[in-house]
Amino acid sequence: MAIRERLSGNEAVAYAIKQVNPDVxxxxxxxxxxxxxxxxxxYIANGEIxxxxxxxxxxxxxxxxxxxASAAGARAITATSSCGMALMWEELYVAASNRLPIVLAxxxxxxxxxxxxxxxxxxxxxxxxTGWIQIYAESNQEVYDNFIQAFPIAEDRRVHLPVMVCQDxxxxxxxxxxxLLVEDDKVKGFVGEYQPEHYLLHPEEKMALGPYAVSNYYxxxxxxxxxxxxxxxxxxxxxxxxFEEMTGRKYGFFExxxxxxxxxxxxxxxxxxxxxxxxxxxxxxxxxxxxxxxxIRVFRPFPEEEIAKxxxxxxxxxxxxxxxxxxxxxxxxxxxxxxxxxxxxxxVEAVNYFYGLGGRDITVSDFKTVYGNLETIAQTHxxxxxxxxxxxxxxxxxxx
Amino acid sequence: MxxxxxxxxxxxxxxxxxITEGNKIFxxxxxxxxxxxxxxxxxxxxxxxxxxxxxxxxPVCPDSSIPVTAGKREAFDYDHCKGCGICAKVCPFGAIGMxxxx
Numbered sequence: 001m002a003i004r005e006r007l008s009g010n011e012a013v014a015y016a017i018k019q020v021n022p023d024v025x026x027x028x029x030x031x032x033x034x035x036x037x038x039x040x041x042x043y044i045a046n047g048e049i050x051x052x053x054x055x056x057x058x059x060x061x062x063x064x065x066x067x068x069a070s071a072a073g074a075r076a077i078t079a080t081s082s083c084g085m086a087l088m089w090e091e092l093y094v095a096a097s098n099r100l101p102i103v104l105a106x107x108x109x110x111x112x113x114x115x116x117x118x119x120x121x122x123x124x125x126x127x128x129x130t131g132w133i134q135i136y137a138e139s140n141q142e143v144y145d146n147f148i149q150a151f152p153i154a155e156d157r158r159v160h161l162p163v164m165v166c167q168d169x170x171x172x173x174x175x176x177x178x179x180l181l182v183e184d185d186k187v188k189g190f191v192g193e194y195q196p197e198h199y200l201l202h203p204e205e206k207m208a209l210g211p212y213a214v215s216n217y218y219x220x221x222x223x224x225x226x227x228x229x230x231x232x233x234x235x236x237x238x239x240x241x242x243f244e245e246m247t248g249r250k251y252g253f254f255e256x257x258x259x260x261x262x263x264x265x266x267x268x269x270x271x272x273x274x275x276x277x278x279x280x281x282x283x284x285x286x287x288x289x290x291x292x293x294x295x296i297r298v299f300r301p302f303p304e305e306e307i308a309k310x311x312x313x314x315x316x317x318x319x320x321x322x323x324x325x326x327x328x329x330x331x332x333x334x335x336x337x338x339x340x341x342x343x344x345x346x347x348v349e350a351v352n353y354f355y356g357l358g359g360r361d362i363t364v365s366d367f368k369t370v371y372g373n374l375e376t377i378a379q380t381h382x383x384x385x386x387x388x389x390x391x392x393x394x395x396x397x398x399x400x
Numbered sequence: 401m402x403x404x405x406x407x408x409x410x411x412x413x414x415x416x417x418x419i420t421e422g423n424k425i426f427x428x429x430x431x432x433x434x435x436x437x438x439x440x441x442x443x444x445x446x447x448x449x450x451x452x453x454x455x456x457x458x459p460v461c462p463d464s465s466i467p468v469t470a471g472k473r474e475a476f477d478y479d480h481c482k483g484c485g486i487c488a489k490v491c492p493f494g495a496i497g498m499x500x501x502x
Binding site: 099100198205206208209210211213216219220221223224 | 416423425427430
């Protein structure tokens with residue numbers, strides 16, 4: 001039987017780390033992910049796990065040490081947030097291109113400036129092109145489940161890519177929720193013993209990793225790396241199926257909520273999906289408008305065809321971004337979802353909103369406004385308020 | 401297989417499918433096979449008659465391209481000499497001159 005508990009998102013990730021008992025965890029504290037290495041350090045100090053914790057002087061060193069440990073043949077993890085991950089920048093690319101199955105617990109937080117410690121996705125969205133698999137969570141339960149699934153995905157021979165397991169800073173990382181934990185032996189069985197094939201400390205094999213590659217080799221190397229990301233798709237789904245067998249909890253590239261007959265849809269990532277679901281329930285119980293939600297779980301690799309298919313029956317969609325990318329047009333999710341729709345020759349009306357930057361609250365009422373806008377757009381076929389900010393103060397009475 | 405070199409299997413004609421994961425190289429000392437001497441635009445020339453075998457040139461060479469056997473320097477390793485000219489500068493006897501080009 002599963003273990004009933006109540007844990008914060010950070011506690012849930014730390015608990016998963018305890019159950020996996022990885023070989024090495026170099027980490028440097030940064031709000032709001034600090035608790036994760038803190039709890040792990042406690043587990044180590046109490047003799048509950050034998051993970052080698054490396055105290056480093058910066059996040060640049062944290063990711064460097066994680067890469068070194070992983071290349072040496074260890075199951076290596078770390079945790080960070082925001083500017084901490086920004087300081088890992090160069091190393092994120094190295095980890096992915098060296099094909100190291102590192103797992104990173106990322107607690108999403110806004111990037112500077114202005115300096116801000118609250119949730120948005122600017123840190124991980126900025127790292128969307130680094131070659132890491134990115135998995136996002138709505139709840140504490142999901143981040144725990146995703147974290148356990150990250151190891152078999154990263155370590156699969158068809159993949160060998162690092163995985164970033166993301167959750168929204170403070171909203172889930174510090175919010176305590178009921179949670180179902182998987183028994184220790186089941187988790188250990190699910191992730192298995194880490195048995196790398198090639199590693200630097202192999203006593204019988206001479207190996208060099210991460211050599212200089214001239215332009216005659218660089219492009220072929222990148223194409224091979226792309227193949228790993230393509231193959232990650234099947235591995236993510238296989239791992240989810242195996243996880244469902246163990247727990248009964250179902251995962252895919254994204255969750256569809258009330259999408260069977262939906263005419264108006266929101267596409268969103270992370271904890272705000274919960275608020276959107278509450279709005280959907282209210283709308284369906286009152287006006288009866290056919291509203292639905294697609295909550296992205298896997299952003300890298302991006303499930304382009306699947307999203308277009310899931311949106312094929314709707315009249316209008318609002319793609320909601322919790323980070324800017326200052327293209328002066330769309331946000332990162334808006335750009336990718338609209339590209340998917342274009343490729344599928346979709347005629348759905350699409351609008352792209354920004355919300356929740358730097359921890360700005362988004363409410364059930366905000367989502368009702370969004371769905372109201374979608375009804376208008378579907379009727380008029382005029383997309384007003386493209387690229388607007390939800391909940392923004394403005395001299396104009398109503399931005400959206 | 402023992403004498404097979406990495407570039408027998410992976411070279412500038414290899415398709416992307418043959419590239420090892422993360423460019424892993426399963427062989428030691430492969431940097432020797434990379435002829436960095438091709439980058440040279442000036443070439444040191446050793447005048448054996450002027451050379452007193454003082455060996456001041458050998459330790460200053462950044463590319464280990466002045467081999468020494470039995471206490472005596474030998475001819476330049478032009479496969480790896482990048483033509484920096486430090487050896488010519490350090491030689492007290494004018495026994496190393498620099499020639500333009502490879």
